[in-house]
Amino acid sequence: MYEEKEGLPAVTRKFYEQGEKMLVATDCIIFGFDAGSLKLLLFKRRVSPLEGQWSLIGSFVKLDEDVSAAAERVLEEITGLKDVYMEELKVYGAVDRDPGFRCISVGQYALIRLNEYDKKLVEQHGAVWHDVKDLPALVLDHEQMVNDALEKLKFKARYQPLGIELLPEKFTIPQLQSVYEAIFQRELDTRNFRKKVFSHNVLVKLDEKDKSSSKRGAFLYKFDHKRYSDLLKGGSDFGVL
Amino acid sequence: MYEEKEGLPAVTRKFYEQGEKMLVATDCIIFGFDAGSLKLLLFKRRVSPLEGQWSLIGSFVKLDEDVSAAAERVLEEITGLKDVYMEELKVYGAVDRDPGFRCISVGQYALIRLNEYDKKLVEQHGAVWHDVKDLPALVLDHEQMVNDALEKLKFKARYQPLGIELLPEKFTIPQLQSVYEAIFQRELDTRNFRKKVFSHNVLVKLDEKDKSSSKRGAFLYKFDHKRYSDLLKGGSDFGVL
DNA sequence: GCAAAAGTGTTGGGCGTACACCCATGC
DNA sequence: GCATGGGTGTACGCCCAACACTTTTGC
Numbered sequence: 001m002y003e004e005k006e007g008l009p010a011v012t013r014k015f016y017e018q019g020e021k022m023l024v025a026t027d028c029i030i031f032g033f034d035a036g037s038l039k040l041l042l043f044k045r046r047v048s049p050l051e052g053q054w055s056l057i058g059s060f061v062k063l064d065e066d067v068s069a070a071a072e073r074v075l076e077e078i079t080g081l082k083d084v085y086m087e088e089l090k091v092y093g094a095v096d097r098d099p100g101f102r103c104i105s106v107g108q109y110a111l112i113r114l115n116e117y118d119k120k121l122v123e124q125h126g127a128v129w130h131d132v133k134d135l136p137a138l139v140l141d142h143e144q145m146v147n148d149a150l151e152k153l154k155f156k157a158r159y160q161p162l163g164i165e166l167l168p169e170k171f172t173i174p175q176l177q178s179v180y181e182a183i184f185q186r187e188l189d190t191r192n193f194r195k196k197v198f199s200h201n202v203l204v205k206l207d208e209k210d211k212s213s214s215k216r217g218a219f220l221y222k223f224d225h226k227r228y229s230d231l232l233k234g235g236s237d238f239g240v241l
Numbered sequence: 242m243y244e245e246k247e248g249l250p251a252v253t254r255k256f257y258e259q260g261e262k263m264l265v266a267t268d269c270i271i272f273g274f275d276a277g278s279l280k281l282l283l284f285k286r287r288v289s290p291l292e293g294q295w296s297l298i299g300s301f302v303k304l305d306e307d308v309s310a311a312a313e314r315v316l317e318e319i320t321g322l323k324d325v326y327m328e329e330l331k332v333y334g335a336v337d338r339d340p341g342f343r344c345i346s347v348g349q350y351a352l353i354r355l356n357e358y359d360k361k362l363v364e365q366h367g368a369v370w371h372d373v374k375d376l377p378a379l380v381l382d383h384e385q386m387v388n389d390a391l392e393k394l395k396f397k398a399r400y401q402p403l404g405i406e407l408l409p410e411k412f413t414i415p416q417l418q419s420v421y422e423a424i425f426q427r428e429l430d431t432r433n434f435r436k437k438v439f440s441h442n443v444l445v446k447l448d449e450k451d452k453s454s455s456k457r458g459a460f461l462y463k464f465d466h467k468r469y470s471d472l473l474k475g476g477s478d479f480g481v482l
Numbered sequence: 483g484c485a486a487a488a489g490t491g492t493t494g495g496g497c498g499t500a501c502a503c504c505c506a507t508g509c
Numbered sequence: 510g511c512a513t514g515g516g517t518g519t520a521c522g523c524c525c526a527a528c529a530c531t532t533t534t535g536c
Contacts, residue, residue: 008341012289012290015289019266019342020264020303022302022304023257024265061345063336064336067345090329093265093308093309093347094307095307100253100256101257103260104308106332106334189527189528190490191489191490191528214535215488215534215535216533216534217534218487218489219489415514415515430500431517433498433500436517437498452508454514455506455508456513457507457508457514458506484536485534486535487532488532489531490529490530491529495524495527497524498521499521502518505514505517506514507513508513509512
C-alpha cells in the first residue's frame with residue numbers, strides 16, 4: 001500500500017491535498033484470431049454493479065501499480081499470459097461515464113495467440129470469445145472502446161507486423177493473409193500480399209508443411225524478431241498493403 | 242463538487258470503495274510557430290513543489306470535470322484561447338512519476354496561433370515561449386512528454402493539415418512550408434510542396450499579398466474548412482510529403 | 483480425375499522525389 | 510541594376526493494384 005509521503009514541506013503537502021482524488025481503471029480490449037475471424041474476449045459480469053451484462057475485462061489501478069502494470073495484471077489474471085503485445089488506446093475521462101463514482105479508464109488493447117492462453121482460467125472468470133462482427137451490447141462506454149481499438153488496429157496494422165502477434169510461432173502465409181483480411185475486413189490479393197510480406201525479409205521458411213487446411217499443405221514460416229528489430233532501427237516500415 | 246452517489250446497493254458501494262483513489266492531472270504541451278521555428282510554452286513554477294523549475298502547464302483534473310475539459314481549462318487560463326486544436330498524447334502512469342502523491346497525468350498537446358493568444362495572461366503565469374530546438378531541463382517526466390508530442394506531431398502532420406493550426410487565418414504558402422519544415426526539422430522542396438498542398442484543393446487564394454518578408458510579396462491563402470471536412474468523409478488524406 | 487487450396491509474374495498508372503530557372507519588386 | 514524571396518514544369522523510379530493460371534495431393 002502506498003502512503004502519503006512524509007517529510008514534505010507543508011506547502012507542498014497542501015498542494016497535493018488540494019487535488020481531488022478519483023478512481024483510475026484500465027479496461028483491456030483483448031483480440032484473438034481463430035477460424036478466419038477476429039475475436040474479442042468479453043466478460044459476463046457476475047457481480048454488482050451491472051451484474052449479468054457484457055463488458056470488457058478491467059480493474060482499478062492500485063496506488064502502488066503502474067497503469068501499464070495494471071493492464072498486464074488483468075490480462076494475466078484472466079488468460080494466464082505475460083509478455084503480450086499490448087498498447088495504450090486512449091483515456092476515457094468523461095465525468096459521467098461511470099454511474100458509481102468518478103472513474104476514468106485507460107483503454108489498452110492486447111493481441112494474443114489463441115493457442116497459448118489458459119482456457120480454464122478464462123472460463124472461471126465467465127469470459128467468452130466473441131466474433132468482432134457480432135458483438136453484444138456492452139456496459140458503459142465499452143462499445144466505444146472496442147470501436148476505437150478496431151480503428152487503431154486497422155491503422156497500425158498497415159505499418160507494423162501486428163498480424164504475427166495473433167498467430168502461433170509457426171504459421172503459414174495463407175493464415176497470415178487471413179489475419180489481415182479479418183483486421184481490414186476485406187479480401188486481399190494473394191500475389192500482392194506474398195510479394196509484400198516477403199519483401200521485408202523477416203519471415204523464415206521452415207522445412208515443414210501445415211496440412212490442416214489443404215491437401216497440398218502450406219509451408220510454415222516463423223518470424224525473425226532479431227532481423228525485425230534491426231530493420232526497425234533503420235526506419236523501415238512493415239506495411240502489408 | 243462531486244459526491245459519492247447515494248442510493249446504490251450496498252454491494253455496489255463496496256465495489257467502488259475497494260478502489261484506491263489517486264490524483265489525475267493533465268499536462269499541456271502547447272506548440273506555437275514564429276520566426277521560422279516551432280515554440281513550446283513553458284512555465285517557471287512559482288510555487289512549491291519544484292519551485293523555480295521549468296515545467297509544462299498542467300492541473301489536477303477535478304471530480305466534476307472531463308479530462309479533456311481540464312486541458313481546455315488549463316489552456317484557456319494561460320492563453321485566453323478556446324476552441325483550439327488539442328489532442329490526447331498518452332497517459333503517464335508510472336507509480337513513482339510524482340514524488341508528492343500518486344498521480345497519473347494525461348498528456349495533451351495543443352497547436353495555437355501566436356497572433357491570437359493573450360500575452361498578458363501568459364506573462365502573469367510566468368510562462369515563456371521556448372524554441373523546441375533549445376529547451377531547458379523540465380520537471381518530472383515532462384521532457385518525455387515533450388519528446389513524445391514532437392514525435393506524434395511529426396507523424397500526424399504527414400496525414401492531416403495540422404500546419405494551418407499554427408498560422409493566422411490568412412497565410413502564404415512560404416509560411417506554410419516553413420511551418421512544416423519546423424515540424425519535420427528538415428528542408429522541403431518548394432515545387433513539390435506547392436504541388437502537394439494545392440492538389441488537395443482546400444486552399445483558397447485571396448486577392449491580397451503579404452509583403453512582410455519579400456519585396457515581391459506572396460499571395461495570401463485561407464483554408465477552406467468546409468471543403469476539408471467534406472473531403473475527409475471521402476477518406477482522403479492530406480499529406481504534405 | 484477432380485476438387486480445393488497453395489503458389490507464382492507481369493503490366494500500367496500514380497505518386498514521391500530530384501532538380502534549375504525566371505519573375506516581381508524595393509532599394 | 511541587383512539582391513531577395515516568390516513562383517513554376519519535367520523526368521524518372523518505385524510502389525501499389527489489377528489480373529489468371531499451374532501445382533499438389535487426398536479422396
